[in-house]
Amino acid sequence: MEEKQHIISVTVENRFGVLARIAGLFSARGFNIDSLSVAETEDPTVSQMTIGVRGNERILEQIIKQLNKLIDVIKVQDLTSSDHLERELILVKVNATNRANITKIVETFGSQVIDVGQKSVVIELVGDSHRIQMMLKLLRPFGIKEIIRTGKVGIRGEGEK
Amino acid sequence: MSGAEIVVEALKREKVEVIFGILGGVVLPLFDVLYKKELRFILTRHEQAAAHMADGYARATGKVGVCVATSGPGATNLVTGIATAYMDSIPLVAITGQVATPLIGNDAFQEADTTGITRPITKYNYLVKDVEDLARTIREAFYLASSGRPGPVLIDLPVDVQKGETKYHYPEEIKIRTYKPTLIGHPLQIEKATALIKKSKQPVIYAGGGVILSNASSQLRKLAEITNIPVTMTLLGLGGFPGEHPLSLGMLGMHGTRYANYAVMESDLIIAIGARFDDRVTGKIETFAPNAKVIHIDIDPSAISKNVRVDIPIVGDAKNILEELIKKVKPLSLEDWHQKIKEWKSKYPLTYQDDHKLRPQYVVEQICRLTKGEAIITTEVGQNQMWAAQFYRYNRARTFLSSGGLGTMGYGFPAAIGAQVGCPDKVVFDIAGDGSFQMNIQELTTAVINHIPVKIAILNNRCLGMVRQWQELFYGKRYSYTDLGGGPDFVKVANAFGAKGIGVSKKSEVKPAIEKAMDEKKLPVVIDFRIEPEENVFPMVPAGASLNQMIGGLA
Ligand SMILES: Cc1ncc(C[n+]2csc(CCOP(=O)(O)OP(=O)(O)O)c2C)c(N)n1
Numbered sequence: 001m002e003e004k005q006h007i008i009s010v011t012v013e014n015r016f017g018v019l020a021r022i023a024g025l026f027s028a029r030g031f032n033i034d035s036l037s038v039a040e041t042e043d044p045t046v047s048q049m050t051i052g053v054r055g056n057e058r059i060l061e062q063i064i065k066q067l068n069k070l071i072d073v074i075k076v077q078d079l080t081s082s083d084h085l086e087r088e089l090i091l092v093k094v095n096a097t098n099r100a101n102i103t104k105i106v107e108t109f110g111s112q113v114i115d116v117g118q119k120s121v122v123i124e125l126v127g128d129s130h131r132i133q134m135m136l137k138l139l140r141p142f143g144i145k146e147i148i149r150t151g152k153v154g155i156r157g158e159g160e161k
Numbered sequence: 162m163s164g165a166e167i168v169v170e171a172l173k174r175e176k177v178e179v180i181f182g183i184l185g186g187v188v189l190p191l192f193d194v195l196y197k198k199e200l201r202f203i204l205t206r207h208e209q210a211a212a213h214m215a216d217g218y219a220r221a222t223g224k225v226g227v228c229v230a231t232s233g234p235g236a237t238n239l240v241t242g243i244a245t246a247y248m249d250s251i252p253l254v255a256i257t258g259q260v261a262t263p264l265i266g267n268d269a270f271q272e273a274d275t276t277g278i279t280r281p282i283t284k285y286n287y288l289v290k291d292v293e294d295l296a297r298t299i300r301e302a303f304y305l306a307s308s309g310r311p312g313p314v315l316i317d318l319p320v321d322v323q324k325g326e327t328k329y330h331y332p333e334e335i336k337i338r339t340y341k342p343t344l345i346g347h348p349l350q351i352e353k354a355t356a357l358i359k360k361s362k363q364p365v366i367y368a369g370g371g372v373i374l375s376n377a378s379s380q381l382r383k384l385a386e387i388t389n390i391p392v393t394m395t396l397l398g399l400g401g402f403p404g405e406h407p408l409s410l411g412m413l414g415m416h417g418t419r420y421a422n423y424a425v426m427e428s429d430l431i432i433a434i435g436a437r438f439d440d441r442v443t444g445k446i447e448t449f450a451p452n453a454k455v456i457h458i459d460i461d462p463s464a465i466s467k468n469v470r471v472d473i474p475i476v477g478d479a480k481n482i483l484e485e486l487i488k489k490v491k492p493l494s495l496e497d498w499h500q501k502i503k504e505w506k507s508k509y510p511l512t513y514q515d516d517h518k519l520r521p522q523y524v525v526e527q528i529c530r531l532t533k534g535e536a537i538i539t540t541e542v543g544q545n546q547m548w549a550a551q552f553y554r555y556n557r558a559r560t561f562l563s564s565g566g567l568g569t570m571g572y573g574f575p576a577a578i579g580a581q582v583g584c585p586d587k588v589v590f591d592i593a594g595d596g597s598f599q600m601n602i603q604e605l606t607t608a609v610i611n612h613i614p615v616k617i618a619i620l621n622n623r624c625l626g627m628v629r630q631w632q633e634l635f636y637g638k639r640y641s642y643t644d645l646g647g648g649p650d651f652v653k654v655a656n657a658f659g660a661k662g663i664g665v666s667k668k669s670e671v672k673p674a675i676e677k678a679m680d681e682k683k684l685p686v687v688i689d690f691r692i693e694p695e696e697n698v699f700p701m702v703p704a705g706a707s708l709n710q711m712i713g714g715l716a
Contacts, residue, residue, distance in 0.1 A: 013339065017288075021280060028281055065463035071285045071305065074339050 001056035005034070007086060007154045010067055011075040014040055014047040018072045022049065025066050031055065035088075035151035046074065050153045079154040086154040090132055092123045095143035105138050120145055162329040164292040164322045165190040168256070171299040172200060174331050177227050179203060179218065179582055181211040185231025186271065187258035190323035203582065203611055206603040208235050210575035212242020213601070216251050217576030220562045221537055222583040223376065225252045225306050232258045233271030236317075237278065241569060244282040246313040248566025249397060250374060252306040253313035254299075255279075261321040262290055275317045284312030292325030297332050304335050309342030310461040311374055342460060346475040346482035354432075354456045354473050355489040361430035361454075363498045364390045367413065367442075370397030370565065371435015371459060371479050378402065378558040380483035381434065388490050391502060393421040395436050396546075397565040400555035405534070410502070411511065414442040415702045416547040419509035419711055422702065424502055425450055426709040433457045435479045438468040439566075444708035458482050509700075509715065511551055519668050521545070521620040521692045525552035528590055528618060531675045536588040537562065537580045541573040541597030543627035545620045547698040549592040571600025577615040578608055588616070588679060595621040596645060605658035608685040616678040617687045622694040623647050630697045634712075655687035666691040 012018050019038060026033050035052035053063065060078065067076045079086070094102060096119055106113055106123055109131070115122035125135050129152070136144070162170070168191055172180070179201040184192045195202050205211040208230040215226030226246075230239050236257040246253045260269040265288075276286045285305050287298050295318075302314040358364065372381050378401045385392050385408050392402045393410040402409055410421035422444075425431065431453045436442070443449045446468060457464075457471040458479055465474040475482055513522040525548050528536070534554045539562040540546040546563055555561045562580060564572040577591040591598075598619055608615055620626075629643040655662030661684050663674045671690070678686040699713030 017276060017280070020277065024281055062463065062467065069461070069463050071337065071340050 001058055003054055003056050004080070005052065005054050006060055006078055006080045007084070007152055008051045008053060008064070008067070009077045009079050009154055010049040010051060010073060011041075012047050012049060013072040013074065014045050015072060018047070021070055021072060022051075022067070025070065026053070026063070029062070029066075031059065031063065035149070037151040037153050050151065052152050077156070079156065083157040084154050085157055086128050086152050087126055088129065088132060088152045089124065089126050089150045091148045092125065092136070092139060092144060093120050093146040094123060094139055095119065095145060096121045098142060102139070102142060105135070109135050111135070162327065163190065163194075164295050164318070164325045164327075165194045167292070167295050167327075167329050168299065168318070168323070169194045169200060170329060171296055171331060172227065175225070175299070175303045177225070180227045180229055181205055181214040181218075181579065182229030183208050183211060183231065183235060184229070185235050185258065187232045187260060187320040188229065188318075188323070190320060191229070191256075191258070191318070203607065205575070205607050207601065208238035209242050209571065210601045210604045210607070212239045212253070212255065213245065213569075213572050213575035214579035214582070215253050215255075216242060216246045216572075217539060217562055217579030218583040219246075219251050219253060219579075220576070221559050221580035223559065224583070225254055225303055226579065227254050227256070229256045230258070231271070232260055232275070233273045236273055236275040240278060240282065243279055243313045243315065245564050245567045245569045245572060247282045247284070249370060249564065250311050251313065252311040254302050254306050255313060255315045257315060257317050258323075259288065259317045259319040262319045263321075265319065275315070279315050282313070283315050284310075286315040286317065288317045288319075289322050290319070292322050292327045295322065295327075296330060297335075300332050301335055301337060305337075305340070309340070343462070343476045344460075344478045344481055346458070346477035346485060348485075350473055350475045351482065351485050351489065354475060354486065357430060357454055357456060357473060358388065358390075358432070358490055358493070361493070362495070363428045364388075364430040364432065364493070364495070365410070365424050365428045366390050366392040366432045366434065367395070367425065367436055368392055368398040368401045368434050369395040369436025372398055372401035373558045375435065375460070375479040376558070377434070377480035377483050380480055380487060382406070383487050384483055384490065387487060388493050389495050389499070390432070390493065391424060391499075393417070393425060395439070395442055395565070396550055396563060398436065399550060399561040400558045403556040404554035405556055412550055414708075415444070416551065416698050416700070418511050419700055419714070420502060420505035422708045422711060423505050425453075426707070427501075428453045431455045433459075434483070435459060437464045440468070443468065444702045444710070445705055448707040450708075512714065517668060518693050519666060519671070519690065521548045521622075521690070521696055522552045523668065524618065524620060524671055524690050524692065525549055525592060527671050528592070528675055529553040531672065531679065532588050532590070536560070536590050537577075537584060539563065539573040539577040539580060539589070539591045541591070541593045542568045542570045543594045543597060543625065544622070544630065544696070544698050545592050545594040545597070545626070547627075548620065551698075570594075570597035572597075574598060574601050574615075574617060575604050577617070578604060578613050581613050581615050591615060591617045593617050593619045594626060595619050595623065595651070596625045602654065605655065605660050605685060605687075609659040612683050613685060614682050615685050616681075617685065618675075619651055619687065619689050621651065621689050621691050622696065624694060626696075627698070633697070635703070651687055651689040655685075660684055661686040663688045664691070665689065
């Protein structure tokens with residue numbers, strides 16, 4: 001079966017121990033979490049998690065069933081299976097040897113330089129994984145010193161049933 | 162009311178009759194309330210045994226079992242018992258003491274991260290930080306443990322919360338917005354299942370522990386009798402359908418009957434009820450029942466299509482779903498199929514060499530005969546467990562208690578004590594191995610002091626028999642550390658604990674020993690059956706082989 005990257009959106013009770021339960025569910029079955037983001041929602045008793053995970057259909061079906069089985073889980077959606085929007089924020093620290101060119105690339109992507117230092121600049125970029133890949137590819141020749149990523153977040157679009 | 166008083170009030174509200182456990186520093190407030198003796202408390206000699214007793218009590222009665230331990234080592238000693246219950250979906254509530262809330266996380270004396278340790282082996286667990294949450298937590302714990310797919314729930318209770326004061330209010334209703342087990346099967350799925358059943362020519366029912374957990378054995382019997390479909394059971398399913406019924410194929414799987422395994426492999430339809438296609442049951446999964454369509458009835462959606470592809474899943478409570486199916490199914494004419502099964506049954510019966518020697522199968526048969534198949538049998542793990550499954554006829558649910566999923570040596574004896582406490586009028590036998598019995602042998606004291614007349618039938622082969630069997634068959638008879646060196650003298654051990662001990666080394670002594678044990682109404686009785694040490698459990702599907710590639714056990 002074909003392995004694919006999936007983005008799973010999990011709505012959970014906002015309580016201590018819940019993150020450990022979810023993480024434990026993945027680790028106990030030997031599944032690796034590629035990316036994870038968690039935060040409180042509009043309703044402070046509820047948290048929203050977005051989990052990136054690789055696997056075939058069978059593994060994914062099991063993951064979703066197991067997540068649903070957890071007492072603290074309110075809702076599970078595999079966003080990959082339908083129309084969805086995804087974004088990630090990354091911060092990239094690049095060698096500041098060629099500022100003019102860096103600025104050009106940053107402008108083309110509609111992103112921003114958020115810190116300018118003697119030796120390096122820090123760039124902020126928001127986008128889907130494709131856009132982030134592109135920008136990183138263009139920045140790499142300048143020498144990337146550090147990258148910090150938030151992990152993906154995703155939401156269903158309106159074209160949804 | 163104090164937190165400790167709330168615990169006792171709440172347990173009374175949940176109709177708890179008995180608690181098993183051991184105390185320590187951080188549960189002193191709770192035990193100060195238990196001192197009033199409003200609830201029966203049985204002091205064990207090891208916390209693992211307390212958890213198994215609660216488990217045995219739960220399996221025998223269908224009620225929730227309750228055990229208590231102190232923090233740190235008390236809680237970690239419960240772990241094996243909790244994991245055993247979790248693997249077999251047994252409803253337990255475990256209450257552990259915890260260090261005072263301001264100390265949590267400080268590596269305080271006897272502190273362990275109990276909720277962290279037990280998270281993967283409980284259905285749910287709680288750390289109660291505020292006495293205001295206590296009553297609701299206990300209510301939820303009992304509800305979660307006993308509903309849906311049952312399982313153990315742990316409540317970790319810091320000592321200051323036990324001492325905290327609040328107004329007692331026990332919530333009648335519980336709202337857990339995320340937890341709504343599906344109980345009623347989907348009508349469309351039931352319709353589809355009915356159609357498949359109607360078309361089948363070689364169907365089998367494969368019944369697991371879920372039949373017993375949902376109290377669905379009379380419905381299962383009706384379904385089988387209406388349709389004429391033969392029934393095979395998993396280890397945990399034994400008793401879910403009468404073993405003496407003409408439609409019974411006995412147990413399937415690694416040490417199942419040949420006819421059960423052949424029937425499953427040649428079937429064109431498997432109706433799985435509360436069973437999970439565990440690897441000990443399916444053999445090599447790629448070759449399992451190649452021509453069979455599968456209907457899978459289970460309360461847990463995650464059990465479906467986990468190991469084998471299922472054609473018609475029906476999620477819900479087995480009892481409800483079987484009620485619906487019974488209304489729809491019609492008698493099938495399965496003469497050819499039954500003819501085939503009859504031939505297998507006569508060609509490959511479950512037998513053993515019944516000669517002058519003292520053989521374990523004979524012992525189990527005699528226990529069955531003398532108890533008229535009506536005792537509660539618990540088992541340890543290993544050969545004893547398989548002989549108990551093969552040679553005793555279980556005709557009723559909740560009479561065969563065994564650690565199936567985890568395979569915990571040391572389970573049977575404390576489970577027998579728990580079962581006897583729950584069913585004082587029944588005869589309870591632990592069919593034991595000499596290795597396993599030594600894992601919780603200290604509970605002889607508990608049984609003596611509390612007048613619990615369980616009988617322990619040790620099938621004493623002086624070795625770790627099941628492992629020895631694998632070494633004989635698959636490791637060139639290199640018996641690495643499976644010889645137990647002969648000791649101890651179990652009769653003397655029993656006497657030293659104040660129990661009765663009977664030694665048996667001849668076939669002729671078997672019957673009188675069992676009778677004598679059954680006459681004892683107050684004390685536990687240990688019967689040391691010194692059996693043929695090299696006896697093996699057959700037939701057997703070697704690990705990794707197809708279910709129909711069985712070795713041994715031919716007459
Ligand atoms: C706690 C635990 N430790 C180890 C094992 C592995 N094991 C399975 S069967 C067995 C031998 C059991 O010996 P005994 O209780 O004498 O029973 P017999 O097989 O001889 O009937 C062992 C060691 C286990 N199942 N449980």
